[in-house]
Amino acid sequence: xxxxxxxxxxxxxxxxxxxxxxxxxxxxxxxxxxxxxxxxxxxxxxxxxxxxxxxxxxxxxxxxxxxxxxxxxxxxxxxxxxxxxxxxxxxxxxxxxxxxxxxxxxxxxxxxxxxxxxxxxxxxxxxxxxxxxxxxxxxxxxxxxxxxxxxxxxxxxxxxxxxxxxxxxxxxxxxxxxxxxxxxxxxxxxxxxxxxxxxxxxxxxxxxxxxxxxxxxxxxxxxxxxxxxxxxxxxxxxxxxxxxxxxxxxxxxxxxxxxxxxxxxxxxxxxxxxxxxxxxxxxxxxxxxxxxxxxxxxxxx
Numbered sequence: 001x002x003x004x005x006x007x008x009x010x011x012x013x014x015x016x017x018x019x020x021x022x023x024x025x026x027x028x029x030x031x032x033x034x035x036x037x038x039x040x041x042x043x044x045x046x047x048x049x050x051x052x053x054x055x056x057x058x059x060x061x062x063x064x065x066x067x068x069x070x071x072x073x074x075x076x077x078x079x080x081x082x083x084x085x086x087x088x089x090x091x092x093x094x095x096x097x098x099x100x101x102x103x104x105x106x107x108x109x110x111x112x113x114x115x116x117x118x119x120x121x122x123x124x125x126x127x128x129x130x131x132x133x134x135x136x137x138x139x140x141x142x143x144x145x146x147x148x149x150x151x152x153x154x155x156x157x158x159x160x161x162x163x164x165x166x167x168x169x170x171x172x173x174x175x176x177x178x179x180x181x182x183x184x185x186x187x188x189x190x191x192x193x194x195x196x197x198x199x200x201x202x203x204x205x206x207x208x209x210x211x212x213x214x215x216x217x218x219x220x221x222x223x224x225x226x227x228x229x230x231x232x233x234x235x236x237x238x239x240x241x242x243x244x245x246x247x248x249x250x251x252x253x254x255x256x257x258x259x260x261x262x263x264x265x266x267x268x269x270x271x272x273x274x275x276x277x278x279x280x281x282x283x284x285x286x287x288x289x290x291x292x293x294x295x296x297x298x299x300x301x
Contacts, residue, residue, distance in 0.1 A: 007175035007200035014192055021246045022194060023296055028282035030241045031249040031289055032275065034098045035210070036087055036122075036167075040080035040114065041110065042103030042131040042257055045073060054131065057220050057255060080172050083260030088116050090265065095270055099286040101127035101165045101253075104152030114156045124153055124284040125163035126183070135169040146177050150199055163187065163286050165210055176200050185290040193241070193248035197299040205301040208249075208290050215253035219264060227267025232260065234271040242280060249289060 024031050043054035046068040053069035060072055091098055100117055104126050107114050117124055128134065129149040134142050146164075154160040164178050165187040178186050179200055187210040195208045214237055218224040224233065234252060241248050254260070259268055275281050 007205055008172055009198075011191075014196065015194065019194065019246050019248075020297060022249070022293070024247060024294065025284070025288075026282060027280070029247045029280040030238060031247075031282045031284055031292075032238065033249065033251050033284060033286050033289060034091075034096075035253045035286070036084070036098055036100045037127065037253060037255045038084065038100050038102045038106055038113070039055075039108035039127065039131045040076045040084075041108075042128070043076055044131070045076075056131075057217060057258060059220070066236045079255065079257030079260065080106070080113070083235050083256035083258075084110075084113050085116075085170070086260045086262075086266055087254065087256065088113075088120070090269055090272065091122075092120050094276065096272065096283055097122065097285045097288075099123045099163070101123055101125055102153055102157075102161070103127050103131050104149045104156065106131070107156040108152060111156070118158055122301060123163065124157045124159075124161055124288045125165060125286065126150060126153060126161040126166055128167060131167055133169055134166045134174050135171045137171060139171075139173050142171055142173060143177055146174075146181055149151040150181055163208070163290065168212075173203055179203055179205055184287070184294070187251075187286065193250070195249070195293040195297070206242050206290055206294060206299075208286050209251070211251045211253065214250060216255055216259035216264070217253070219258050227264045227270070230264060230267035231274070234267075235274055238275065238278065238281065242278070251286075 002105050007249050013176060044050040045053050051071045055069060055072045058072050058075040127151050129152060135146065149162055162184040164183050164187065166174055170188040172264045174188060175186060185206040185208045187208050189209045189212060192209045195206060197204050198207055224230055237250055259265060275283060
């Protein structure tokens with residue numbers, strides 16, 4: 001295995017027939033984690049010196065805009081100004097934990113939101129200094145960006161991030177850099193329903209897989225239209241794994257500028273209230289899943 005592929009050897013077998021019983025807390029059959037992606041203010045924008053406006057995961061125009069795309073900018077601002085606070089009301093009213101995948105520069109632009117995350121005791125994980133794809137960065141640039149992200153989130157929240165998720169695709173170097181930076185887990189994988197360990201040279205890294213399937217990006221592409229459809233989607237996913245053995249985990253990704261709009265958010269509300277009636281569901285933070293796995297399922301020596 002070369003340094004370039006350390007921690008990224010393709011594995012088409014995984015646990016196979018011998019999937020471990022995760023032994024989730026309180027006898028739960030499924031661990032459910034909701035992730036709020038806090039990206040607004042960290043995206044590419046002309047006022048920040050970029051060549052063009054970011055339009056990813058917006059309700060965007062079908063036409064190309066020269067220069068600043070004020071429509072896209074406004075949609076990002078909705079996420080920070082209004083969408084985040086709807087999430088905050090929804091989750092804190094129900095006293096539910098969640099994880100925030102945070103862009104450091106976005107946090108720096110909204111201290112009040114940072115205070116709300118601290119008060120709610122939400123886990124704030126690293127998602128980059130800017131909302132950019134790390135696979136496209138030069139090695140030294142990526143290392144600097146991880147350092148800036150770690151320090152920026154620590155300054156904004158008061159504690160350093162211990163988990164990490166890159167925008168869509170990490171580089172071949174990301175996992176080793178995260179170990180160097182002291183991260184307890186990363187979520188730069190979509191390949192399983194349980195956490196697992198990977199070898200990165202002589203070291204072990206815990207991977208807590210994420211999902212773009214059980215994710216509100218499906219409102220922007222791939223067909224979800226209403227909050228009712230989202231509720232049914234979440235309910236079906238949870239019911240499926242409740243009927244299976246062994247137990248597993250589910251990740252549901254949320255975006256301030258996507259599902260936090262009222263017509264969609266009501267589907268999230270219905271899903272959370274339905275989940276509250278399921279005694280075998282453990283709604284928790286990713287760091288709690290990671291530490292549970294580390295304690296009960298340490299890497300093989």
